[in-house]
Amino acid sequence: MARSPKLCVCACSATLQAPAEALAQRLGLLFCPSSEQAQTAGLYLRYGEHGLALHDGENPQQGPVYADFISGKLGYRKTHGSIRHEAIARAVGLKGGHRPGVLDVTAGLGRDAFILASLGCHVTLLERHPIIHALLEDALHRAQQHPPTAPIIVRMRLKHSEASTYLADLTPAQSPEVIYLDPMYPQRDKSALVKKEMRVFKQLLGEDEDAAQVLQQALGVAQKRVVVKRPAKAEPLGGCRPSHQLMGSSTRMDVYLLG
Structure with a gap:
C-alpha cells in the first residue's frame, strides 16, 4: 500500500519557483523557499538541473531519483534498441511489422x-503514486521538447490511476492487446542506481502487496497476453505458472498467452 511520508517541494533557482509552487499546491505539499529547508523534511521534490527530482534529505550522498528519456542508457537504447536485443520486445509479441498496443500497469x-x-508500440502507462507520477510527467514533458525523442513520446500516454481500478473500469471494446507488469522487487537488480531508487520508493510505497491480484485481473482483461517481469530466480507471481519464460542474467519475462 502507498505511504504518505511528509514531503515538500523546492526549486534550485528563482526562475523555477513558480512551477515548484504550482506542483506543491497540486499535490497538497508544503513549498519550501530553499533546498536547505527542504532537506529537514526527509524526502523532498526539487526542480533543478535534471528537471523534477526526488531527494532524500537524510541521505544526500546517494543523489536524486528522477525519470529521464533523453540521456543515459535510454538515450542509447533509443538509437540502438531492436526486437532481437530487447527481451521485453519479444515478450510482448513484437515481430515483423506487428506492434501491439500495451498497457503498462506499473509504470514507475x-x-x-x-x-x-x-x-x-503505443503504450498507456499507469502510475498510482502522485509523487512518482509527477516525476514521470515531468520527464515526458521534457522529452516532448527534445526533437529526437518527441516522436517516441507521442506514443506514450500517462494516466494517474490504481491498476486494479483502471482494469475494473475497462469495457470489452477497450481491452488492451497486451498488459505488462513489473512489480516492485528490491532483490532483482544489484546496481547502485536501482538500489538507490528502491530505497526511496520503499519509503513512498511500502510493499507492493496487490501485484498478484492485479495479475489475475489482467489475465481476465487482456486480449492476447500478459507479461510479468520477475527476478530470474523468483517464483512466478502469485504462484501462477506462465505459458513460457524468457530468461535474462538477472531478470526474466513470464509470458501468459490468452485466447
Whole structure:
C-alpha cells in the first residue's frame, strides 16, 4: 500500500519557483523557499538541473531519483534498441511489422514503456503514486521538447490511476492487446542506481502487496497476453505458472498467452 511520508517541494533557482509552487499546491505539499529547508523534511521534490527530482534529505550522498528519456542508457537504447536485443520486445509479441498496443500497469519511471514506444508500440502507462507520477510527467514533458525523442513520446500516454481500478473500469471494446507488469522487487537488480531508487520508493510505497491480484485481473482483461517481469530466480507471481519464460542474467519475462 502507498505511504504518505511528509514531503515538500523546492526549486534550485528563482526562475523555477513558480512551477515548484504550482506542483506543491497540486499535490497538497508544503513549498519550501530553499533546498536547505527542504532537506529537514526527509524526502523532498526539487526542480533543478535534471528537471523534477526526488531527494532524500537524510541521505544526500546517494543523489536524486528522477525519470529521464533523453540521456543515459535510454538515450542509447533509443538509437540502438531492436526486437532481437530487447527481451521485453519479444515478450510482448513484437515481430515483423506487428506492434501491439500495451498497457503498462506499473509504470514507475517509465523505462520499459519508453523502450516499447521507441520500437513502435503505443503504450498507456499507469502510475498510482502522485509523487512518482509527477516525476514521470515531468520527464515526458521534457522529452516532448527534445526533437529526437518527441516522436517516441507521442506514443506514450500517462494516466494517474490504481491498476486494479483502471482494469475494473475497462469495457470489452477497450481491452488492451497486451498488459505488462513489473512489480516492485528490491532483490532483482544489484546496481547502485536501482538500489538507490528502491530505497526511496520503499519509503513512498511500502510493499507492493496487490501485484498478484492485479495479475489475475489482467489475465481476465487482456486480449492476447500478459507479461510479468520477475527476478530470474523468483517464483512466478502469485504462484501462477506462465505459458513460457524468457530468461535474462538477472531478470526474466513470464509470458501468459490468452485466447
